[in-house]
Amino acid sequence: MMNQIVQGILLGGYYALIACGLSFMFSVMRIINLAHGSLAVLSAFALWLLASRFHIPPFYGLAIVLPLMAVIGWALQRFLLERSARGGALLPILTTFGLAIVIDNMLFEQFGADTRSLAPFIGSLSYDSWEWPGSIYVGKLAVIIFVAAVVLLGGLQLFLTRTGLGRSIRATSEDPDTAGLVGVDARRANAIAAAIAMVTVGLAGAFLGMRATFDPYAGATQLLFAFEAAVIGGAGSLWGTLIGGIVLALAQTLGAKIHPQGFLIGGHVAFLVVLFIRLYTSGLGLRGLLRLSTGKAS
């Protein structure tokens, strides 16, 4: 039991990793990117291609893929989201949904229906584990992912609160027009925020590929995980996302214990229960649940 809880918490690290880009983009641009999961899978496929075709191990491959994801994020904001956000709150949903369909099916066209994994390219890391007191075995990879999530969330938090660029992104998220008046280039801030979000997505995609298998249509599931973790974590700091991820993973673990097919059901039910409680105990439902107040100062 203790073992499962530990595994669940570590899995929560992965969910936090994939969720933080989604909630970051939402908190800055008020856009939920429905192509979020598909872009993570795209990154996983890119790493897989580098590893299998050009023999570049995934951890080195990140040096190529992450900058590429940043460029994708920047372009996404400049050419798609910025334009569609002008048409109201509903259009970006449709635009990014269309994008998700294009990415999924392009991947299918290119790579076929086979499920892939990056595990064969990371040597013994995929199965190595440490023994903790109480004969709990924890996978080294799971610990690395969890640590990466904590570092990333902490780094993002520091970046947003301590650097000028981070402050201008926060100012834009509060009120783009007023931010513009005091000399913040809102377009630039948004594009940079999108680029950062996509780097986290790329990293999440890499870990998805290392710890499990993926196929061209795996993006939808990842999007749902990211969304659920972000909403469960809710309106707190970025650390809320980590807690959201852990709660989601523990609920899935519990679900799997109750019924063989209960893993996903457990996660979805936990999400709905949290949503239900949140909606009926506060007025948050009308103001947006994903809203991250990144600056606690005010």
Next chain:
Amino acid sequence: MSAASPTIERGTAASRIAGVGVLAIILLLAVSPQFLSAGAVDRMTTLFIYVILAAMWNALAGFGGLVSVGQQVFFGLGAYFAIRLANAGLNPFVSLFVSAVIVGAVSWPISLFMLRLKNGEFAIGMWVIAALTHLLVNLDRLIQGETGTSLISLNVYDASTRRLTIYWLALASMTALLAILFGLLRGSTGAAIRAIRDNEDAAASVGVRVTGTKRLLFVLAAFGIGVAGALWLATSITFQPKTYFNVQWTAYMIFMVLVGGIGTFEGAILGALLFFLIETWFGGTGVWYLIGLGATALVFSLLLPRGLWGTLEERFGWRLLSVGYRVKLPPGPSNPTGEIASPLQTTNSREKA
């Protein structure tokens, strides 16, 4: 005096002709199985189902401002309840409609909860509901997980009776659902619906019951999509949860409505027709067809967010199945053409309708 003041009109000559035309088309469709091959009758049934899906998604998104990516939940449930009812001994054709009523009833409690979410949260929230429902349906022993099951009791009818009955049921359902939607949009609820679409807060401030109106659209859309799911089950007989609860269905709905014209009554029908033709011509190209659908939806949302019909309507002031009012200015020196209100005025009056 009366010549100098603007007159308010509901329809135009074109819309009256269109009304007659619609009746003629429906009558023609009703008798056309006489002349069509079996395959063509099946295809037409598919078209009717597409029109239902497009019109219902449009009712929700275009008029209620609620973009859902989880509408496949009602499609799947429509089929699932039909299977369940038929298995319990109800006549299969009757169970198709009882099933849709149940779907409508189920959507009510869901709406209590989901309608408190906004925009993207509502969109993915519905997707989570769809995913969860899919998993729960898989747990039903009768369905045998992803293996699925069939609507076997439909086999007591011979193939041609079955085909014709489903054709007429689909035609009748489509006509009835479109008529309900049309009536709703033309009535006082319609004014409320368009007020909400244009500005929810402003609508609420002048006393429009925002949540109640949205709930009505949500339940109607669920019911309509439930009908479509049940009819789809009747045409294909087999029920595999994966096929019915697939997000692809919502992708199709979005495509049809975006291309046709979101928020216009005629646009959804036009979109369904175009989607049907595209599927007929390019459906065989498999994955490229899907890439094309996604790309088209993307391009339309960026460049032509009003869709084909919305753009035409704006440019030429076309009004076939008019659900709003429009102001016709009296003939005068400032408006020498007199007869036709300019597109700009038409648009303005439509927004205020």
